[in-house]
Amino acid sequence: MLDVLSLDELEPMARARLPRMAFDYIAGGAEDEWTLQENRAAFQRLQLIPRVLIDVTERDLATTVLGARISLPVLVAPMAFHSLTHTDGELATARAAAAAGTIMIASTASNYSMEEIAASCTASRWFQLYIYRDRELTRSLVERAATAGYEALCVTVDAPLIGRRPRDARNQFSLPAGITMGNFKEAARADLPETERESGLAAYVASQWDAGVTWKDVEWLRSISGLPVVLKGILSTEDARLAVEHGAAGIVVSNHGGRQLDTAPASITVLPHIVEAVQGRIEILLDGGIRRGTDVLKALALGARACLLGRPVLWGLALEGEEGARAVLDILRVELDSAMALAGCRRIEEVTSALILKT
Numbered sequence: 001m002l003d004v005l006s007l008d009e010l011e012p013m014a015r016a017r018l019p020r021m022a023f024d025y026i027a028g029g030a031e032d033e034w035t036l037q038e039n040r041a042a043f044q045r046l047q048l049i050p051r052v053l054i055d056v057t058e059r060d061l062a063t064t065v066l067g068a069r070i071s072l073p074v075l076v077a078p079m080a081f082h083s084l085t086h087t088d089g090e091l092a093t094a095r096a097a098a099a100a101g102t103i104m105i106a107s108t109a110s111n112y113s114m115e116e117i118a119a120s121c122t123a124s125r126w127f128q129l130y131i132y133r134d135r136e137l138t139r140s141l142v143e144r145a146a147t148a149g150y151e152a153l154c155v156t157v158d159a160p161l162i163g164r165r166p167r168d169a170r171n172q173f174s175l176p177a178g179i180t181m182g183n184f185k186e187a188a189r190a191d192l193p194e195t196e197r198e199s200g201l202a203a204y205v206a207s208q209w210d211a212g213v214t215w216k217d218v219e220w221l222r223s224i225s226g227l228p229v230v231l232k233g234i235l236s237t238e239d240a241r242l243a244v245e246h247g248a249a250g251i252v253v254s255n256h257g258g259r260q261l262d263t264a265p266a267s268i269t270v271l272p273h274i275v276e277a278v279q280g281r282i283e284i285l286l287d288g289g290i291r292r293g294t295d296v297l298k299a300l301a302l303g304a305r306a307c308l309l310g311r312p313v314l315w316g317l318a319l320e321g322e323e324g325a326r327a328v329l330d331i332l333r334v335e336l337d338s339a340m341a342l343a344g345c346r347r348i349e350e351v352t353s354a355l356i357l358k359t
Contacts, residue, residue: 002320002327007291010315017318021171022084026314029258030163036258039289042266046298047357051344059340063348065306066152066228066249068124071101072333073348077287077308078128080109083179085318094121096325105154113182118148126152133210142225153225158233160211163260168199218246235270237277250283257288257310275303293335301355
């Protein structure tokens with residue numbers, strides 16, 4: 001198991017273990033990486049006001065997301081290319097999430113197929129979808145996810161193209177030999193093109209993903225999948241209202257981990273405004289910058305149903321495989337449990353906006 005006391009310790013350890021191209025791909029953000037840094041800074045500006053003289057002898061971190069019960073309000077965010085960090089890739093991550101009693105969101109761009117991931121994961125699981133220009137291919141991905149037992153479709157809506165990521169362009173990012181995108185058999189979609197002075201992923205996305213996706217496509221996905229649709233990448237209150245109008249079951253307030261539009265606000269900054277706009281009509285999740293149990297507590301206090309955790313899971317995977325990924329979730333669980341007790345909360349339902357210092 002990982003011998004660390006906080007998730008922030010993991011990144012430098014993983015950096016020493018991974019090839020530069022792989023590390024930079026995971027760690028990096030768009031352009032000046034302002035949004036990447038702001039995701040953490042915004043959490044640190046929020047202050048907690050604890051309540052005292054409450055019996056917190058027993059505490060329960062469990063909650064539900066879209067009706068599925070999870071042991072803590074933290075899901076594993078959809079991330080591509082887990083095999084860059086460990087040979088077992090998404091299979092190890094899926095097992096870690098199941099062991100932790102939570103949901104893994106498997107990426108369209110996973111290195112193992114969605115069917116292989118499902119076979120490794122006995123717990124609830126979601127499938128993250130990028131919409132391809134080839135709509136029959138997109139339909140096939142959705143139908144395969146439903147057949148493989150995925151319980152929700154998490155559609156990434158903030159990536160009509162890939163944000164400008166200098167680290168990946170400098171490294172001419174591509175997948176190492178032997179690693180492909182497991183959901184595709186055709187070479188044109190299973191591999192990234194070789195490029196000069198450009199990320200192979202950026203070139204792939206420009207040629208394959210549909211930059212013309214609109215709200216009508218949300219309705220189309222609902223009609224073909226039978227699965228609840230969660231829209232990931234919402235930062236605008238107007239888009240949150242439109243998500244409700246177009247039948248989304250939930251949204252993820254997210255700036256894509258600071259990897260898309262640089263100088264976009266931190267997810268936690270806009271969360272209260274989106275909660276107010278939605279008025280409880282759909283479930284709201286949040287990702288971006290979660291590194292402490294107190295971060296999770298703050299997100300819940302501001303109205304998130306649960307949080308998505310990204311990069312630290314991959315750092316744990318790089319260091320100790322499945323056990324490392326599981327340890328990352330356990331560290332966050334212990335921190336959240338402590339934070340809830342010290343704040344005077346026994347159950348997730350008791351976490352309210354009264355915990356946040358108003359400025």
